[in-house]
Amino acid sequence: xxxxxxxxxxxxxxxxxxxxxxxxxxxxxxxxxxxxxxxxxxxxxxxxxxxxxxxxxxxxxxxxxxxxxxxxxxxxxxxxxxxxxxxxxxxxxxxxxxxxxxxxxxxxxxxxxxxxxxxxxxxxxxxxxxxxxxxxxxxxxxxxxxxxxxxxxxxxxxxxxxxxxxxxxxxxxxxxxxxxxxxxxxxxxxxxxxxxxxxxxxxxxxxxxxxx
Amino acid sequence: xxxxxxxxxxxxxxxxxxxxxxxxxxxxxxxxxxxxxxxxxxxxxxxxxxxxxxxxxxxxxxxxxxxxxxxxxxxxxxxxxxxxxxxxxxxxxxxxxxxxxxxxxxxxxxxxxxxxxxxxxxxxxxxxxxxxxxxxxxxxxxxxxxxxxxxxxxxxxxxxxxxxxxxxxxxxxxxxxxxxxxxxxxxxxxxxxxxxxxxxxxxxxxxxxxxxxxx
Ligand SMILES: [Zn+2]
Ligand SMILES: [Zn+2]
Numbered sequence: 001x002x003x004x005x006x007x008x009x010x011x012x013x014x015x016x017x018x019x020x021x022x023x024x025x026x027x028x029x030x031x032x033x034x035x036x037x038x039x040x041x042x043x044x045x046x047x048x049x050x051x052x053x054x055x056x057x058x059x060x061x062x063x064x065x066x067x068x069x070x071x072x073x074x075x076x077x078x079x080x081x082x083x084x085x086x087x088x089x090x091x092x093x094x095x096x097x098x099x100x101x102x103x104x105x106x107x108x109x110x111x112x113x114x115x116x117x118x119x120x121x122x123x124x125x126x127x128x129x130x131x132x133x134x135x136x137x138x139x140x141x142x143x144x145x146x147x148x149x150x151x152x153x154x155x156x157x158x159x160x161x162x163x164x165x166x167x168x169x170x171x172x173x174x175x176x177x178x179x180x181x182x183x184x185x186x187x188x189x190x191x192x193x194x195x196x197x198x199x200x201x202x203x204x205x206x207x208x209x210x211x212x
Numbered sequence: 213x214x215x216x217x218x219x220x221x222x223x224x225x226x227x228x229x230x231x232x233x234x235x236x237x238x239x240x241x242x243x244x245x246x247x248x249x250x251x252x253x254x255x256x257x258x259x260x261x262x263x264x265x266x267x268x269x270x271x272x273x274x275x276x277x278x279x280x281x282x283x284x285x286x287x288x289x290x291x292x293x294x295x296x297x298x299x300x301x302x303x304x305x306x307x308x309x310x311x312x313x314x315x316x317x318x319x320x321x322x323x324x325x326x327x328x329x330x331x332x333x334x335x336x337x338x339x340x341x342x343x344x345x346x347x348x349x350x351x352x353x354x355x356x357x358x359x360x361x362x363x364x365x366x367x368x369x370x371x372x373x374x375x376x377x378x379x380x381x382x383x384x385x386x387x388x389x390x391x392x393x394x395x396x397x398x399x400x401x402x403x404x405x406x407x408x409x410x411x412x413x414x415x416x417x418x419x420x421x422x423x424x425x426x427x
Contacts, residue, residue, distance in 0.1 A: 010253045011216045011237050013230040016223050018237070020230020024260065024359065024418035027225040027237065037422045039354050093382070100306065101381045104374075139233060139254050146365070153324070153368055157375030158382070160321060164300040165291050165383060167426035172386050176309055176317075184317050200235040203253070 012203065014044045022200070045201060053124050059176035060189030061117060063182045071177035073159050078171060085179060086110065086155060108154040109183070116190050118143045118195065127201045138202050145194050152187045156180055213241045215252040229415070231256055260413040264422075266344040271406040273336035279401045280329055280369070288376065288394035293387035301394060302326060302372075324368040332367050335360040339421075349421050357417065370402040
């Protein structure tokens, strides 16, 4: 049944009528509910995974829009208020000559979130369609999304630190804007979206049905 | 590790490993210390046993716990402008969001920067101390290790430290900034966390927990 090239000839736990634990790798007969080694709930494939991925993806996307429109941080200098959005903060940094820091913030709060939305959507779409090309490439894409997604929180932390440092009695005071709230919500939603994805389904095709 | 290709008979689940990321079955073999067994299909590292890994993980988790406590209670940045000094601790950064609609963010930040890392380190100490000092794991060791694993993406102390770096550059023009002891504690924490993650092979830990279980 599988005979196209070496990688495809590998037998999966599902094709063998068994269930593998995604946390500890132990193999069980189908029908065992909890892993005998680590106690995790066992599922050959999470059948609701894609629905969860999309639900959290949309929630994250909706929260990401106000995060870009509204101010991230409100700075008052000599009584003059100055509000800056995510992109505004990046431009401020770049104009100060801190190009590297501007790049870090730009990468963490704009490139990573947008790249993540595209990557998760592509993964979910390709699994749904049963596309079986560049399997390992797609797995690496998933691993990068999982690893790097958390780093988007940098900008929220920066706002928190600035607010704590620059208090009432200074010439400059800083308070967080509403975008800090929606940006946090967006990061959390996309992290859950990525975690809901079942990477084992990258290798599954429609034809490959469980034996049991 | 050898993959399994054909399946004429019903396979017995014993002596097999399923790759956690791609579900490929492998025959379980003893991996020599210092070597790594990788999944033939996706390249995920299945087993990478290390010499006295238990003790090393315990030491690193305990160090991380102490650094974390120091990082919370000491000031991490000190600002001097116009004869005034403000000291900020990690708590102050969390409380920056504490008014009105931002309160949920404050709670979340507190969890990500303080609570989750602390709980994770305590869980790891609980798992590895009995196994490293004695032999048998503690009663709820699997539950504790599962908790530590689940929390790991939500433990963001190292991201916080990079945020401190960015904030430092943003305020340098406005005031003199002095770096407090907590900043260095957090930097040490980042190093220890990276070391701990390289020493720890999840599948080996789970196998050891199972083999040494009190029955
Ligand atoms: Zn398990
Ligand atoms: Zn694999």
